[in-house]
């Protein structure tokens with residue numbers, strides 16, 4: 001499943017849902033993992049028991065991102081990979097002031113990965129000659145836009161574009177790729193009608209769960225010849 005490294009993999013937003021699942025699955029394989037979390041949750045005990053290093057970080061402002069990267073540089077001499085999972089999924093219908101909504105979306109989906117990639121470049125290079133990776137978790141909406149999540153979709157498209165820019169700039173030492181999911185796992189409170197509406201958007205019509213993300217991360221980490229690519233994980237939604 002994964003060529004395990006002694007150098008840690010960083011997963012941002014790893015205290016719940018997809019990030020939590022992937023952190024625990026990597027830890028099961030013996031892969032050292034560092035996660036960032038913003039809201040303290042009971043899952044931190046589970047992560048700690050699994051040997052995962054948990055670092056509190058609020059990426060709502062650049063200063064919080066810079067503090068996180070300083071901690072990484074102080075505590076770790078090298079990194080195997082950085083997986084940008086942290087994300088905030090807000091819609092225009094929630095009534096958040098437009099400027100505030102776009103600022104929040106660009107901050108978490110563009111400023112945060114940009115700063116972390118720049119500030120931790122040296123830590124990834126220090127892992128040579130072992131392979132190193134950056135993986136952006138974007139969204140299938142970057143291709144077609146979104147009726148309901150304009151700012152979210154635009155900011156994820158910015159992250160998608162950075163995949164190719166960082167791939168160009170960090171080659172040949174570091175591979176940079178993206179995973180673009182559609183529905184992976186519902187949120188608590190999603191109504192049966194909403195769930196059916198979401199399932200109908202793809203050809204395969206399933207809620208696959210977070211293991212499909214973990215499998216795809218392992219595929220990219222194990223590959224020696226993929227960079228600058230986006231792997232769509234959307235059940236065929238892109239051609240429906």
Ligand SMILES: NC(=O)C1=CN([C@@H]2O[C@H](COP(=O)(O)OP(=O)(O)OC[C@H]3O[C@@H](n4cnc5c(N)ncnc54)[C@H](OP(=O)(O)O)[C@@H]3O)[C@@H](O)[C@H]2O)C=CC1
Pocket residue numbers: 012013014015016017018019037038039040057058059060084085086087088089108137138139140181182183184185186
């Ligand atoms: N779930 C799905 O079906 C889909 C998911 N994706 C993408 O996959 C990734 C994982 O999805 P999912 O697990 O649902 O994500 P979540 O919505 O559960 O968010 C992941 C984490 O991001 C953290 N986060 C958000 N804003 C900040 C911030 N300002 N500072 C620090 N941390 C922050 C949250 O921390 P906290 O809660 O502690 O504040 C949360 O734990 C995301 O990038 C998402 O966009 C794409 C398509 C579908």
Ligand SMILES: Nc1nc2c(c(=O)[nH]1)N=C([C@H](O)[C@@H](O)CO)CN2
Pocket residue numbers: 086087088089139181182183184185186187198
């Ligand atoms: N940060 C998040 N991003 C997204 C989420 C989520 O829960 N958190 N969920 C989705 C949906 O599953 C959507 O793909 C289908 O309804 C998208 N992004």
